[in-house]
Amino acid sequence: MFDTALTANDLVFLAKGAGITILVTAISVVIGTLLGILFGVIRVQLGPVWAAPLTFFLDIFRSVPLLIQLVLGNAFVGMVLQLQISGFTVACIVLSLYTSAYCAEIVRGGIDAVPEITRRAARSLGLTWGQDMRYIVLPLATRVALPSWIGLALGVMKDSALVYVVQVTELLKSTQILITRLQEPLFLLLICGAFYFVISFPLARFGGYLEKRWSND
Amino acid sequence: MIEIQNVRKSFGELEVLKGIDLTVQRGEVVTVIGGSGSGKSTLLTCINGLEPIDSGRITIDGTEVHAKSTNLNKLRRKVGIVFQQWNAFPHLTVLENVTLAPRKVLGMAKAEAEAIAEKQLRHVGLGDKLTTYPSRLSGGQQQRMAIARALAMSPDYMLFDEVTSALDPQLVGEVLETLKMLAEEGMTMICVTHEMGFARDVSKRVAFFHQGIMAEIGAPDQLFGDPQHPETQKFLANVR
Amino acid sequence: MFNYTFQWNQAFNRLPQMLDGALVTMEIAILSMALGIALAILLTVFRLSGSRPLMAFATTWVEIARNTPALFQIYMAHFGVASFGIHFSPFVSILIGITFNNAGYLTENFRGALKAIPDTQGRAGRSLGLTQLQSFRYIIAPQMLRISFLPMTNQMVWAILMTSLGVTVGMNSDLYGVTQDLNALTFRTFELFALAAVIFYLITKTITLGGRLIAARLFRY
Numbered sequence: 001m002f003d004t005a006l007t008a009n010d011l012v013f014l015a016k017g018a019g020i021t022i023l024v025t026a027i028s029v030v031i032g033t034l035l036g037i038l039f040g041v042i043r044v045q046l047g048p049v050w051a052a053p054l055t056f057f058l059d060i061f062r063s064v065p066l067l068i069q070l071v072l073g074n075a076f077v078g079m080v081l082q083l084q085i086s087g088f089t090v091a092c093i094v095l096s097l098y099t100s101a102y103c104a105e106i107v108r109g110g111i112d113a114v115p116e117i118t119r120r121a122a123r124s125l126g127l128t129w130g131q132d133m134r135y136i137v138l139p140l141a142t143r144v145a146l147p148s149w150i151g152l153a154l155g156v157m158k159d160s161a162l163v164y165v166v167q168v169t170e171l172l173k174s175t176q177i178l179i180t181r182l183q184e185p186l187f188l189l190l191i192c193g194a195f196y197f198v199i200s201f202p203l204a205r206f207g208g209y210l211e212k213r214w215s216n217d
Numbered sequence: 218m219i220e221i222q223n224v225r226k227s228f229g230e231l232e233v234l235k236g237i238d239l240t241v242q243r244g245e246v247v248t249v250i251g252g253s254g255s256g257k258s259t260l261l262t263c264i265n266g267l268e269p270i271d272s273g274r275i276t277i278d279g280t281e282v283h284a285k286s287t288n289l290n291k292l293r294r295k296v297g298i299v300f301q302q303w304n305a306f307p308h309l310t311v312l313e314n315v316t317l318a319p320r321k322v323l324g325m326a327k328a329e330a331e332a333i334a335e336k337q338l339r340h341v342g343l344g345d346k347l348t349t350y351p352s353r354l355s356g357g358q359q360q361r362m363a364i365a366r367a368l369a370m371s372p373d374y375m376l377f378d379e380v381t382s383a384l385d386p387q388l389v390g391e392v393l394e395t396l397k398m399l400a401e402e403g404m405t406m407i408c409v410t411h412e413m414g415f416a417r418d419v420s421k422r423v424a425f426f427h428q429g430i431m432a433e434i435g436a437p438d439q440l441f442g443d444p445q446h447p448e449t450q451k452f453l454a455n456v457r
Numbered sequence: 458m459f460n461y462t463f464q465w466n467q468a469f470n471r472l473p474q475m476l477d478g479a480l481v482t483m484e485i486a487i488l489s490m491a492l493g494i495a496l497a498i499l500l501t502v503f504r505l506s507g508s509r510p511l512m513a514f515a516t517t518w519v520e521i522a523r524n525t526p527a528l529f530q531i532y533m534a535h536f537g538v539a540s541f542g543i544h545f546s547p548f549v550s551i552l553i554g555i556t557f558n559n560a561g562y563l564t565e566n567f568r569g570a571l572k573a574i575p576d577t578q579g580r581a582g583r584s585l586g587l588t589q590l591q592s593f594r595y596i597i598a599p600q601m602l603r604i605s606f607l608p609m610t611n612q613m614v615w616a617i618l619m620t621s622l623g624v625t626v627g628m629n630s631d632l633y634g635v636t637q638d639l640n641a642l643t644f645r646t647f648e649l650f651a652l653a654a655v656i657f658y659l660i661t662k663t664i665t666l667g668g669r670l671i672a673a674r675l676f677r678y
Contacts, residue, residue: 060658063614063657063658064618064654064658065618065633065657066618066621067621067622067633068633068636068650068657069654072650072651072654075646075647075650076647079461079647080461080647081461158525158526158527158529161526162528172526172528172529172532179536184540185537186536186537186538186539186540186541189529189533193521193529193533196525196526197521197525200523204523204524265584267583290583290586290588291586293583293584293585294586297585298584300577300584304575304578304580304581306578307678308599308603308676308678309678317585317587317595317596318587321591321595322585322586322587322591350678352678363581367585370585370586
């Protein structure tokens, strides 16, 4: 091919980094989505006034750099609470909350997109709140929310590159370590970028396709 | 004078105009009727050069519309067109909608353009809506604004493309009244329309289009009273 | 409650330095937005040009900006280009990185805005004798601005948040960089970064609210 000092061991090292990226993303997206649905439904149920404290709390995660959230999370756990918790766990906790803040917004948007008159019709047929949610709101809201949610999940994967700050060696950090050692920045960065792109691009396209298809009817 | 000579026009495989000949004199009002897909609307967009033609020629006061050397932007100042969809510019007030072209195309000063616009808007009955945004207007009002917008360019010819077709029935009357008024003032007009009563009242000649051909043209009394072409007879029997 | 004594004074004493950093942060964000908008307009023109190489160039830009981490883009602007013997200062690298990202997202946005405006608007303009350029300038562009305005303020917020990544390429005069340096001096990590978080929060809220106020004034139709 061409001249590179990259060895098979280094590739395994990169692959491990990629594995951490996927793992952190998967854990945070799963927990963050569950929390986000909970927060989103609570916000809709309480209405804007009573939900204000929750809204404010979640808004912080969208208004402060993730890097600072991670540093603060780490400092809070380690220095203030003086707990021995791994950077990986801190990263997952912070990223989960970060995800939940955006997800709550998506869930709220999805529920709001279901016309009030549809819900009233459902309740007037004798459906309970839970049944209305399950059979009317959920399927309709999902159509609105799913494309955005795919975008969010991909966003979290890209943002997980920042967890290096709590000593988690994910893909981009692994790449940087190799760059320092091998001094081949462009080549290594291209491998790393290609990994993100290959995952993100098709899924983003799929999300766009869903959005287009569902907005037509 | 608008002269249309043997104009042909296709969209892909579909030939929508199959050799149209029509001459419209100054001060004349010609209405064009016919079923959908008869090519009548296409003809209007060809006259003002929004659509190219495949063969034949269209001249306006001796200027060939589709000649390469023709400055279409200049020619369009002479020929106003109003579409079925009224196309109000939503981000501009009623007055700004009407002054835009006089200012930017004719280079008029703001005050002058506003004076003309106000006059035209009052003419179509919108004198009290100058600072309103189009979203606050009814469809009929928006359509009348579109007419004033075209008139503000002091065109010699006006083309109307089914201007009442997208309106709620109760709003059709006010727009037709505006067109009638223009006709009475001597404006040269070609109106594509589905309103047979209007065609009968206003036009000097009525043309019936069928599948890309001008099947018949004549004075309204003759065309409505004693149609010659079998397709005209069929069409008129159906719309009544 | 905690075994930890908060020393908020340690952080508040450093507030002037941090506010200086906040100014640099805003400078980067504003510059990257101005450049990003200009480039996004250019990329949009490329996309509409009908020329295959220009369209491919614009699409590649947009897709890379949207499908790789912002931090990766900043690394490329700093470490990546070093492979070609180009060495940018941290300020230039972070500016290029964020601008690249802004331009990509905004281009996608402009595409959506253009799509939302019916073709008949441009046609109505041209039928009045406006040239294609005039139609765009007076009829299409103002309507695009309205549709894109809120997404643009969102992107501005993103730009502010992304400035924190400058530290990874050696930037130390922006709010995050200043905070990190102060942390190395005092080790009051929690207090310092909490204060930085509050400043970031206030900046982003100001942008969001300011954007809404401007939009309400600008778009009354």
